[in-house]
Amino acid sequence: MALGGFHSIAYVLKKARQAGGLRALLQAMRSSNACKTCGLGMGGQRGGMVDEKGSYPEFCKKSVQAMVADMQGAITPAFFEKYTIAQLSGMSSRELESCGRLATPIIAGPLDLNYKPISWDDALQKVSNTIKHTDPDRSFYYFSGRSSNEAGFLLQLAARLRGTNNINNCSYYCHQASGVGLTSVTGSGTATVVLDDLKRCDLIFLIGCNPASNHPRLLKSLIEIRRRGGKVIVINPMLEKGLCNFKVPSDWRSLLFGSKISDLYVQPNIGGDMHLFLGIIKCLAEHDGIDNSFVQDHVDGFDAVLEQANGTTWETIVSRCGVDKSVIENVATTYMQSSNTIFCWAMGITHVRGGVDTVRMIANTAIARGMLGKKGAGLLPLRGHSNVQGMGTVGVVPSLKGAMASAIEKELGVTLPTTKGFDTMAGMEAAHRGEVDFVLCLGGNLLGSNPDTRFSMNAMSKIGLVSYMSTTLNQGHLLGRGSETIIFPVLARDEEQQVTTQESMFNFVRRSSGGKARHEGPRSEVDIIVNLAKEAVGIIDWEQFKNFDSIRELISRCVKGFNKNEEHQIEGRTFHTPVFATDNGKAKAHSVSLPKQQQVSNNKLRLMTIRSEGQFNTVVYEEEDIYRGQTRRDIVMMNEDDIASLRLRKNETVTVRGATGELKVLVRCVSITKGNCAMYYPEVNQILSHNVDPESFTPSFKGEIVEIIRRVNT
Numbered sequence: 001m002a003l004g005g006f007h008s009i010a011y012v013l014k015k016a017r018q019a020g021g022l023r024a025l026l027q028a029m030r031s032s033n034a035c036k037t038c039g040l041g042m043g044g045q046r047g048g049m050v051d052e053k054g055s056y057p058e059f060c061k062k063s064v065q066a067m068v069a070d071m072q073g074a075i076t077p078a079f080f081e082k083y084t085i086a087q088l089s090g091m092s093s094r095e096l097e098s099c100g101r102l103a104t105p106i107i108a109g110p111l112d113l114n115y116k117p118i119s120w121d122d123a124l125q126k127v128s129n130t131i132k133h134t135d136p137d138r139s140f141y142y143f144s145g146r147s148s149n150e151a152g153f154l155l156q157l158a159a160r161l162r163g164t165n166n167i168n169n170c171s172y173y174c175h176q177a178s179g180v181g182l183t184s185v186t187g188s189g190t191a192t193v194v195l196d197d198l199k200r201c202d203l204i205f206l207i208g209c210n211p212a213s214n215h216p217r218l219l220k221s222l223i224e225i226r227r228r229g230g231k232v233i234v235i236n237p238m239l240e241k242g243l244c245n246f247k248v249p250s251d252w253r254s255l256l257f258g259s260k261i262s263d264l265y266v267q268p269n270i271g272g273d274m275h276l277f278l279g280i281i282k283c284l285a286e287h288d289g290i291d292n293s294f295v296q297d298h299v300d301g302f303d304a305v306l307e308q309a310n311g312t313t314w315e316t317i318v319s320r321c322g323v324d325k326s327v328i329e330n331v332a333t334t335y336m337q338s339s340n341t342i343f344c345w346a347m348g349i350t351h352v353r354g355g356v357d358t359v360r361m362i363a364n365t366a367i368a369r370g371m372l373g374k375k376g377a378g379l380l381p382l383r384g385h386s387n388v389q390g391m392g393t394v395g396v397v398p399s400l401k402g403a404m405a406s407a408i409e410k411e412l413g414v415t416l417p418t419t420k421g422f423d424t425m426a427g428m429e430a431a432h433r434g435e436v437d438f439v440l441c442l443g444g445n446l447l448g449s450n451p452d453t454r455f456s457m458n459a460m461s462k463i464g465l466v467s468y469m470s471t472t473l474n475q476g477h478l479l480g481r482g483s484e485t486i487i488f489p490v491l492a493r494d495e496e497q498q499v500t501t502q503e504s505m506f507n508f509v510r511r512s513s514g515g516k517a518r519h520e521g522p523r524s525e526v527d528i529i530v531n532l533a534k535e536a537v538g539i540i541d542w543e544q545f546k547n548f549d550s551i552r553e554l555i556s557r558c559v560k561g562f563n564k565n566e567e568h569q570i571e572g573r574t575f576h577t578p579v580f581a582t583d584n585g586k587a588k589a590h591s592v593s594l595p596k597q598q599q600v601s602n603n604k605l606r607l608m609t610i611r612s613e614g615q616f617n618t619v620v621y622e623e624e625d626i627y628r629g630q631t632r633r634d635i636v637m638m639n640e641d642d643i644a645s646l647r648l649r650k651n652e653t654v655t656v657r658g659a660t661g662e663l664k665v666l667v668r669c670v671s672i673t674k675g676n677c678a679m680y681y682p683e684v685n686q687i688l689s690h691n692v693d694p695e696s697f698t699p700s701f702k703g704e705i706v707e708i709i710r711r712v713n714t
């Protein structure tokens with residue numbers, strides 16, 4: 001049965017009622033602002049629901065969910081009198097999100113049972129005093145991709161001028177492996193293609209991703225590729241129904257009859273992708289499928305890749321990836337028949353230990369057939385939040401080096417710190433050691449996004465002051481509190497009084513016009529940052545940045561390719577000719593360190609954390625996951641054979657024991673490769689270790705071994 005379609009339309013109508021009617025929702029969705037949700041990017045100056053090529057209407061349930069959340073009524077001070085922190089802590093992510101918009105700054109001290117309102121002046125003074133009197137290296141700044149380039153740039157600048165490089169964004173827990181891997185191949189850490197390339201390709205690989213749930217509008221491109229005779233290969237340990245058949249509401253043919261999405265669906269082991277792609281390269285080499293002239297003229301290091309492919313036995317490849325040789329050969333044959341291939345991936349790749357090397361191996365596979373450096377072909381990491389890529393572009397990284405650092409120093413006549421700075425987990429570990437006194441979060445849910453929840457709560461509780469800039473409540477505000485916690489309510493991007501900018505995963509920078517504030521109370525993030533920096537940092541004239549044009553002016557002088565005046569494609573990142581941003585212009589292929597076989601046996605399975613259709617990052621909008629036919633989130637999804645061999649029954653309660661805890665959940669049977677299982681994030685964070693990949697510093701949200709323990713007499 002095809003998913004999406006009329007059900008999605010009915011859902012949008014239901015959400016419209018919550019938002020005050022269809023007209024009000026449409027007006028908000030059509031306003032000239034970038035979509036608030038995923039990194040695919042819609043909206044901007046061509047109007048809401050318009051993509052980079054001008055196609056309309058382009059929107060999805062996810063974009064509606066985020067918009068409706070911002071259109072909620074305001075939380076009143078009486079709410080915080082009524083509900084204690086303990087009571088709010090017991091609410092689910094969905095319940096907290098539905099409480100309404102934050103409209104008043106609130107504070108909770110160490111002995112407080114409730115959050116209490118605090119005036120803007122007092123809240124700003126408390127936070128700026130803390131910044132001023134805290135050893136800069138005992139502070140930590142965390143940014144989410146919800147915020148604008150302007151706010152991100154300004155806050156990282158303020159933190160550096162205060163003397164710390166403890167600055168990072170939420171991508172450490174999503175696509176950091178893509179950035180590190182791609183930079184080592186092309187010299188640029190982002191997609192090598194633009195939206196238009198999807199219209200030219202004849203084969204697309206979807207690897208470790210589920211765009212039906214997480215980047216819904218991409219489905220339309222996939223349908224178009226198949227309609228013009230192209231193919232879609234999905235590689236995912238779990239069979240996602242939305243990647244088999246889908247009904248795209250904005251396409252009448254698809255809406256009425258449904259559309260097939262995948263031509264070939266390959267289900268490897270979690271973390272088996274590196275061997276799978278090595279197997280594809282081995283097949284190409286064995287069947288004269290390597291584009292030798294491309295490799296010779298435009299690539300360094302490919303000989304070592306071929307040597308690795310030839311030197312690895314089929315037995316090893318098949319046992320590690322869990323995919324039969326005949327299936328790998330089928331994938332390789334389909335790939336050899338393609339003239340233009342695009343490789344897309346997401347967190348099924350970046351969340352595993354060895355994620356950076358897996359990205360390199362995907363790039364090696366593209367290089368092998370010359371699918372890099374030409375139109376209609378290349379590499380496309382599917383980014384999560386709508387401006388997570390922009391955050392990296394405008395310097396929200398720990399140590400700022402190279403041209404951008406020099407430009408800031410020259411433009412402002414300042415010296416930036418040279419310390420290494422914390423990545424996200426390094427910050428949490430330092431806090432756990434009692435070495436962090438102050439944390440400022442520009443959006444996001446730092447606590448909720450972390451694995452090993454007990455460790456993370458402990459870490460946050462040792463911090464003197466934790467301050468958040470947020471639009472709605474989340475569990476981080478309750479379980480991720482410091483001795484003192486202050487929450488500033490902020491405007492959504494479509495409520496800003498000035499233009500802000502956001503960057504899509506295609507390196508396209510959109511301008512959001514903003515609009516009327518829905519509530520009295522919330523302030524612009526930039527305004528808050530300027531006030532804090534003026535008091536706590538000084539050194540430069542911060543007041544000038546209340547005019548957002550002046551921030552963009554400075555960004556454009558410090559960030560290569562950033563245009564302060566109009567929407568634009570950032571230059572130097574899209575490779576339509578085989579000249580790359582490396583020292584000698586050639587792409588770099590990499591032989592990699594192949595992972596050892598993870599032992600799964602008896603009741604030990606590999607776990608992957610997944611998000612549901614009604615969820616965006618840590619925000620759960622709906623408990624049910626209609627695309628997977630699940631109505632609750634406290635479940636473990638297992639292969640039928642594993643259920644049978646453990647003598648379990650479907651819907652039986654089991655204990656899942658991970659490295660740091662246990663969860664009591666129901667067994668659900670899904671099509672997932674034997675030896676693997678799946679559970680919902682962020683709830684499952686409670687049992688994961690906080691070990692990170694040594695190159696990307698991303699925790700292993702996928703690939704940890706868990707034990708399934710049968711409960712006796714339940």
Ligand code: SF4
Pocket residue numbers: 035036037038039040041042058059060061062063214215216217218
């Ligand atoms: S696919 Fe992403 S960018 Fe496009 S409308 Fe949906 S959430 Fe917004």
